[in-house]
Amino acid sequence: MKTYLAKPGQEPIKRWLVIDAANQIVGRLAVQIANILRGKHRPQFTPHHDTGEFVVVLNASQLVFTGKKMATKTYRWYTHFPGGLRSATAKEWLANHPDRIIREAVKRMMPRSPLGRQQIKKLKIYAGSEHPHQAQQPIELKV
Numbered sequence: 001m002k003t004y005l006a007k008p009g010q011e012p013i014k015r016w017l018v019i020d021a022a023n024q025i026v027g028r029l030a031v032q033i034a035n036i037l038r039g040k041h042r043p044q045f046t047p048h049h050d051t052g053e054f055v056v057v058l059n060a061s062q063l064v065f066t067g068k069k070m071a072t073k074t075y076r077w078y079t080h081f082p083g084g085l086r087s088a089t090a091k092e093w094l095a096n097h098p099d100r101i102i103r104e105a106v107k108r109m110m111p112r113s114p115l116g117r118q119q120i121k122k123l124k125i126y127a128g129s130e131h132p133h134q135a136q137q138p139i140e141l142k143v
Helices: 026-038 090-096 098-107 114-120
Strands: 016-020 054-058 074-078 085-089 123-125 139-141
Touching: 016 026, 026 054, 026 098, 026 114, 074 090, 074 098, 085 090, 090 098, 098 114, 098 123
Parallel strands: 016 054, 016 139, 054 123
Antiparallel strands: 074 085
């Protein structure tokens, strides 16, 4: 039996999947989203081609952290100005930018390459339960 490798132009049709993030644990949800974006859930998975699907995440403002991470976990970034190291807790990010939490968690699970950057663009995150992707006929995915 030969190993299947997808070639350019032979990638499977990319579906749109909707995931409800309400009361979901951040890390466990991010693993499943990263696998769908990469296409690892399909038998046609090829590591060097984009065989994944589009993912729409709803209710990002209702994510849950385990333990004391809500108060103790800090996100750090650098503004590229002198003295520009900034930090914020998970609680602050959840209040102000809930989409950044799940995007950063998924981004750190993706390959650090041009292919990984292409795949992360297929992730659409919304704080509420409404999204503008009804024309793509997304499929509800239970996580």
